[in-house]
Amino acid sequence: MIYQERLLKILRSTHISEKTSIILERHNAFSFKVAKYATKTDIKNAINMLFSVKVNTINTMIVAGKSKRKANKIGRCSNWKKAYVVLDKGQKIDFINTVE
Template sequence: MVSSRLYNIIKSPLVTEKTNTIAQANNVVTVAVASDATKPEIKQAFEKILGVKVKAVNTINYQGKVKRTGQRLGRRQDWKKAYVTLMPGQTVDFVGSQAE
């Protein structure tokens, strides 16, 4: 796979109470990914870019909601979420905070 494609697959980490609970209990990282990304592509992106071993990848497609602005109707974009289960002992730190 072309390495430039790998950098476009992972869009952003999703940090919520639910994702933090899942991450602590099951060693799972939750990220927003490209809508056309496949599970093998997501796994390859994590392993090559972030340098971690991936156990499994589960994905969910979300349909954009219809919203009203004044008299006009608009539609939010469709997007995809991935739950990436890491091998035991592997961690990913998207924040990169360091204790001083």
């Protein structure tokens, strides 16, 4: 029970950009913002549990936060973790119909 709750907190959101849409078309890979403490096996188990698809490979990276400036104060956004999830051939994630 606790493990399933932890898996639900791992996937934060999908990361959609021009680069990720090209990767989706060419390699059947999706991009997610994930928790910084998440491992590749945690991400794989979370995707299997939520979307019922078979994952081929996962690549993760830490994205550096950007510096922000407002008036004379300089701040910084926090770093975050991104995961590229490559699905097996024939597998597809349908974000619209997976929500019950």
